Amino acid sequence: MFLTLEGIDFSGKSTQAKMLVDALSAERAVCFLREPGGTPISERIRTILLDKKNLELTDRAELLLFSASRAQLVAGVIRPALARGEIVICDRYYDSTTAYQGAGRGLPMDAVRAINAFATDGLAPDLTLFIDIPVDEIERRRAAAGKGFDRMEAAGREFFRRVRDGYCALAAAEPHRFVRIDGTRTPGDVHAEVMAALTASPLYQLHTP
Numbered sequence: 001m002f003l004t005l006e007g008i009d010f011s012g013k014s015t016q017a018k019m020l021v022d023a024l025s026a027e028r029a030v031c032f033l034r035e036p037g038g039t040p041i042s043e044r045i046r047t048i049l050l051d052k053k054n055l056e057l058t059d060r061a062e063l064l065l066f067s068a069s070r071a072q073l074v075a076g077v078i079r080p081a082l083a084r085g086e087i088v089i090c091d092r093y094y095d096s097t098t099a100y101q102g103a104g105r106g107l108p109m110d111a112v113r114a115i116n117a118f119a120t121d122g123l124a125p126d127l128t129l130f131i132d133i134p135v136d137e138i139e140r141r142r143a144a145a146g147k148g149f150d151r152m153e154a155a156g157r158e159f160f161r162r163v164r165d166g167y168c169a170l171a172a173a174e175p176h177r178f179v180r181i182d183g184t185r186t187p188g189d190v191h192a193e194v195m196a197a198l199t200a201s202p203l204y205q206l207h208t209p
């Protein structure tokens with residue numbers, strides 16, 4: 001089974017991914033990955049993508065680099081893990097490209113969709129958990145974290161508004177694959193909803209030992 005987590009920056013998605021992996025690893029083989037990254041080549045591409053010095057990176061080059069990183073991850077890690085019968089949990093996947101590069105940067109959606117399909121050779125997630133927070137929450141969480149921003153996080157509020165709208169449109173278009181989860185509650189409450197969404201999925205039930 002192939003499960004992905006999605007959401008805007010500071011949605012708490014990565015915390016949820018870790019909690020989910022901890023909960024499942026006790027009784028089954030779990031392959032946990034994050035995008036961009038997950039293979040040596042993909043991690044090198046990640047460095048280029050997140051480096052604040054790379055201000056001249058064009059939107060199209062950005063889209064292709066995220067997709068190149070993913071192509072390597074799908075062929076080298078995700079497909080082999082699925083073939084071994086593992087549950088693959090990926091923190092971000094091609095819906096991030098549709099939301100950030102398509103809706104956020106405004107690149108043509110038909111091209112984004114075609115490149116997503118090409119990079120993954122058509123591998124779609126079975127279930128996608130969209131951890132949703134309002135855009136204003138980004139500012140609050142960013143201030144509380146007190147960290148610097150990477151190249152992507154440095155984008156402004158309007159950009160993140162478009163990205164969130166992009167996710168909402170994806171969730172509406174594919175209601176069988178997407179589950180929207182309110183990310184404004186405590187990590188424990190969000191985790192409970194994540195587990196409920198997963199255990200309700202017919203594919204998960206099929207894979208339950």
Ligand code: TYD
Pocket residue numbers: 008009010014034035036050066067091092093094096097098100101150152153
């Ligand atoms: P990361 O530090 O991993 O952020 P997060 O914990 O929020 O996932 O950085 C990934 C950044 O790259 C994040 O800002 C989202 C962005 N991104 C895209 O713009 N397109 C993509 O296809 C992917 C996978 C990520």
